[in-house]
Amino acid sequence: MTLPDILTRAPVIPVLVVDDVAHAVPLGRALVAGGLPVLEVTLRTPVALDCIRAMSGIEGAIVGAGTVLNRQMRRAAAEAGAKFVVSPGLIEGEGPDGPAPLLPGVATATELMAGLAAGFTHFKLFPANIVGGVDALKAYQSPFQQAKFCPTGGVGAKNAAEYLALPNVICVGGSWVAPADAVRAGDWDRITALAREAAALAPRAPAPVEG
Template identity: 65%
Template structure:
C-alpha cells in the first residue's frame, strides 16, 4: 500500500462523517457498547488512542461492531503499527510522521493519517505521496485560521484537525475547503462512559453528525 493508496483510503474513511471520535479508554468492557452507540449515532469511524493498557483489547472488541471502522491513534513506532493491525485496526493515526512509521504502515497495508502542524511538514508529506493529513495540535497550532492559511498555497492537501476541537468550534474547521472532517473526544465523555449512559453518547454522536 503506497502513500497515495493510504491517503485515498484515509480520505474515504474520513469522509464517512464530519467527526471522528478520539477515544481514550481504560476499560475494555466499555468498548463494544461505546462503539455501538457512536455508530448508531452516525459516527462510523472510531479512533482508539494507544495511550492505555486496554487500548488494543478495545480495538479488538470494536472491530466486531457492525458498521464501524475502528482505527488506532497515537501510532509512534513500527511495533505500534503491527500491534494495531493485528488487533483489527483498519486505519492508523499519528501525531507526526517518521520514515520508519510510514514504512511500517506500507508493510502492514494500514492506511495512515499522518500528523502535520506546519506548511513545511505538510509539504514533506505531500512529497512522499500523502495528501490527506491530520492537523495536530489544531488549536495550539493556530486553529482554523492557521489551517485556512496553509490551505491557500497547498490546496491539494486535505486535513482532519484534531486537538482542542469541540462542539463549539468544529464548524469553524468544517467550513474550510481543505477540511474533510474533525477529530474530537467530546462525543464520548468519561463521566458518561463510567456510568454506561450509552443513550447519552448516542445523542452526542447525532448532535456531532448534524
C-alpha cells in the first residue's frame, strides 16, 4: 500500500497518544466505526509499539506510527506492524521507501526543497498553526506544484475544512477526534461521533468547467 493510497482513505488522520494498551483496540474500533480508518499512534509513550501491534488486528484499520525521529524508530515501528510512519521533520539519510512509507514533516520552503530532492512528494506541514497554516500552503501551491500536504498542529474541528479546501492538501492530522478525557473514561461512543463528524469533512469536488 502506497502512502498516497493511505492518505486518501479519509480526510482526517487521528493523531493518538495512548498511555494504556487496554485502550488501544476499543479506541481504534471507535475511530474506524466513525469512518476514520487511518490511525497514527505517536511513539510518545512506553506502550506505543504494543498499541500498534494490538490495533493492527482491527478489521478495516490502517495503523501507522507518529513521532518517528530516526531510522531505528522507523524500523521498530514497521516491525510492530505500522503500515506508514510520520516524522515531525526530515530524517537524515531516509527516503520515501523503506520498512514503511514515510511522511516527513516540513516547516519551511528550504526543508520542502530538501524533501523534494530526496524523492518525497507528500509532506506533513508541522506545526501548521505556527508556520503559516493555510496561507503558507497557498503560497507553496505555485512553486511546489508536485507537493501534497497533511497539515498537523493546531488543526481542529473549526478549521479543518479550510485546510481541506486547498488543492494541495490531501488530508489533515489532529487529536481532537480522540480527546484524552474521553479515552480515559472509555467513552467510545463519543469518539465514534467525533470521528463521524470528521469523516464528513471530505473536501468538495471542484465545480465543473462550463463550455
